[in-house]
Amino acid sequence: MFSNYLKLAIKVLGRRTFFTVISLFGISFTLMILILLSAYMDAELGSHQPLSQKDDMIFLNRLMMTNEVIDTSYQIDTVMLDGVEVYDSTEVLDKNRNSVSISSLGYYFCDNYLRDVAGADIYSFYSPGFSYDIFVNGKKLSFDVVYSDADFWNIYDYQFSSGRPYRQQEVDNQSQVVVLTEKAAQDYFGGMDAAMGEFIEIDGKQFEVIGLVKRPSNSKGFLSGQAFMPLTTLKPVYLDDDENFQGPFEAVFLAGSSTGMKDIEQSILQKSKQIALPDPENYNNLYLITSDFFGRYANSIFPNSDNDPEKSKRTFILIGGGLLLLFILLPTLNLINLNVSRIMERSAEIGVRKAFGAHSGSILTQLLFENIVLTFLGGAIGFVLALIVLHLVNDSNILGDTILRVNYRVFGYSLLICLAFGIISGLLPAYRMSKIHIANAIKQTNV
Amino acid sequence: MILLKDVTKVYQTKTIETTALNNISLEVPTGEFLSIMGPSGCGKSTLLNIMGMIDEPTSGQVAIQGQAVSDYHTKAVARFRNEKLGFIFQSFHLINELPVIDNVELPLIYRRISGKKRREMAQTALEQVGLKNRMKHFPGQLSGGQKQRVAIARAIVGQPNIILADEPTGNLDSVMGNEIMEILLNLNKELGTTIVMVTHDETMARKTHRLVRLFDGSQVL
Structure with missing residues (x-):
């Protein structure tokens, strides 16, 4: 038929x-x-490299500190009492935020409060927000640099075309090593073969090229970078500030299972309630904004004033x-x-x-x-x-x-x-x- | 046997009501070759359509092979038409994009018969109408008489008990018309197929067993 x-x-x-x-x-x-x-x-x-494990990831990229006060106001109305109109007042208690501060995370905060999150098999702290102009043969190149710890490479599975990622020991030793994308190596050295073992000057320091990664198949704004370096090579101001909750970092946690993801979110929520704020007179509440990959992605495209990834997801799906x-x-x-x-x-x-x-x-x-x-x-x-x-x-x-x-x-x-x-x-x-x-x-x- | 009792068909639009058939009662015994004649617009084709279950009467009863047509649900009507009825139209109604053999196979497609068996049955039907050597031709490559013979092959391929022919010779010259008429007469004689034929041609009508005349929707003979 x-x-x-x-x-x-x-x-x-x-x-x-x-x-x-x-x-x-x-x-x-x-x-x-x-x-x-x-x-x-x-x-x-x-699920493509470097995000093959995206379905098991929980992102924590924003913290919000607020000062919430209870405002009391009175609502006056009239009521009839025994046939006589009398005034009546109602006390209304409103929770108001009179100051809000939103930022990415400080290294101090990550280091002190995020290393024992329940449900996370591995975690990584990294800072994707640095950009440097590099001059080579009179030509200006703009490099976005991601500073990270060693577990960054265990969570984000970039594909290495040659060389290797930096190890924890190199992070601890502040080793001046760098992993470049193939394209960055091509742009800077004129060829990928010529790049390995050579040095590249970034932010006034020389870094040895120890690995080359293939171009990822996606342009996640929060992961885009041409160069990756140990986070300990960042200027001390970003690492040593005592009790600074705010800074250029974000954290990612890799769960062993889907229940692990819920545990991670729950554990972070608990922490946000327990952590003592450094400046309680100005800020008395801490919110840690977590999201899964889709929420993180949607929020990078459709941010909202509440910093709510769920709202971003809904906007993304709707639009x-x-x-x-x-x-x-x-x-x-x-x-x-x-x-x-x-x-x-x-x-x-x-x-x-x-x-x-x-x-x-x-x-x-x-x-x-x-x-x-x-x-x-x-x-x-x-x-x-x-x-x-x-x-x-x-x-x-x-x-x-x-x-x-x-x-x-x-x-x-x-x-x-x-x-x-x-x-x-x-x-x-x-x-x-x-x-x-x-x-x-x-x-x-x-x- | 086809039995019609007090069959009336009224076409109704918002402003006009037209009675196409008015209280027709008719019995067509099994094996009869009946012709229906009458002027244009007298309801001949409507009567044939009602017998063929492709139109419904406004009132009255129709029974085919002892079973009232109104008893059938939609799918059963389709199956009944497929297994028991064969249609021949004045303008052939062949599918021009398909070769002759595929046109003839058409009714068998809806019987879920295997492709091989369908082909065999279609070849036999074409052989019966003398067109075995035209199987791979397309309708556009055939003469009017050949097209109508293909249409007859399509009507008989499923070995129906009843063939309803609406002016099968109307678009053909007298030689070809006679050829078609011979085929129909043979089918009736050799296979005992009941045939109801609408025609304008008195000569053709006289070759059949019985003639029914309609005028303005009523049976006059």
């Missing part, structure tokens, strides 16, 4: 070339964009989903319109099929099948177009560090998108046609 449907579907496409070309153009262009979008989302949110829906809806409506015209032309054929025993379900299946064939054909063209655009995008570095790849997952998404698009755009016309009155349909002369 389906081979017959397929044969007919292909023949029908050739019947009205103009309709087919317009349909294919619309489908392939839309699917190309959707495939690129799914490749982008996969690169950004998928992203809304845009996606809008993007799919317009071409789908257009395709439905085209399909209605295309299918209505075949009412006599459908009438004949029904006369010879096809029931509505068979007709619906046939027309949906044909539409899915058309969509998959458009999908194949869209896929090829997406590969070309993807190649151009990656070559042009237009998305920064993000590398778009069509892997099995993106391919799977593409197939699903094609299927969904085919079903959505074909269902209404197919349903209408499946319910057509046979006697009226066979009055049409064109089959």
Whole structure:
């Protein structure tokens, strides 16, 4: 049955070339964009190096200190008492924040309070926010530097093309060693082979290149960097300030299991209630803002005044989903319109099929099948177009560090998108046609 | 046997009500070749459609092979049409994108018969109408008479008990019309297939067992 449907579907496409070309153009262009979008989302949110373990990570990148006071106010109203109107007052207690300070974490805070978080197998403290201008052969290069401990490499699985990461001993010894991205090595040394064992001057100090990492497949703003160095090589001001809760650091905790993640969040919440604040006169409450990877990612795109990652997630889903829906809806409506015209032309054929025993379900299946064939054909063209655009995008570095790849997952998404698009755009016309009155349909002369 | 009792069909729009069939009662015994004649718009095709369960009467009863049509649910009607009825249309209604053999196989597709068996049955049907050598041709490559023979092959491939033919010779010249008529007469004679044929052609109608005339939706003979 389906081979017959397929044969007919292909023949029908050739019947009205103009309709087919317009349909294919619309489908392939839309699917190309959707495939690129799914490749982008996969690169950004998928489990790729250096975030292969992202689903077990809890991020702590913000702390908020507030001074909360109880304000008392009185609400006056009138009530009737024994038939006499009298005034009544209600005391209202409002919790108000009269000062708020939000920042990333100080090393002192990380070192003293975050080393014993329950549920965490490994943790790392690192500072991604430093940028230096480096001059080589009269050319200025801007390097983003990430300062980290040694466990950073155990949590973020950067792929080393040569060399190795720095070890804890080197961190403890303040060794002036650096891991570069391949691109940074290429830019600075003119080649990757030439970089290993050489020295690079960053912030006025010489650092020996001990490893090169491949370009990550995503551009997580909070992880982007061209150079990685032991956090102990930071200026002392960032490390030695006594009792400074605030600073340039953030922490990541790797849980052994999903329950571990909950334990981590619970443990951090407990700590936020127990830690004594250094300046209780100005700040009497501490909030530690944790999030999973998606929350961290969404918050970096849609920050909010409450620093609430859950709110950012909702905004991300709402805006992203809304845009996606809008993007799919317009071409789908257009395709439905085209399909209605295309299918209505075949009412006599459908009438004949029904006369010879096809029931509505068979007709619906046939027309949906044909539409899915058309969509998959458009999908194949869209896929090829997406590969070309993807190649151009990656070559042009237009998305920064993000590398778009069509892997099995993106391919799977593409197939699903094609299927969904085919079903959505074909269902209404197919349903209408499946319910057509046979006697009226066979009055049409064109089959 | 086809039995119609007090069948009325009224087409109704917002402003106009048209009676296409008015109290028709008719019995077509098994194995009969019946022709229906009448001027254009007298309700011939409507009557045929009602017999073929592709249209419903406004009132009255229709029974085919002893079973009231109203007893069937939608899927059963489709199955009944598929197994018991064959249709031949004036304008052939072949699917131009498919070769002759695939057109003939069409009713068998809905019986879930294997591809090999379908092909065998379609070849036999084409052989019966003398078109075995045109199996891979497309309808566009055939003459009007050949197209109608393909349509007959499609109608008989499932070995139905009843064939309903709506002006099968209407689009053909007299030579080809006679050829088609011969095939239908043979089917009726050799296989005992009940045939109801709508026609404008008196000569063709006289070759059948019985003639029914309609005028303005009523049976006049």
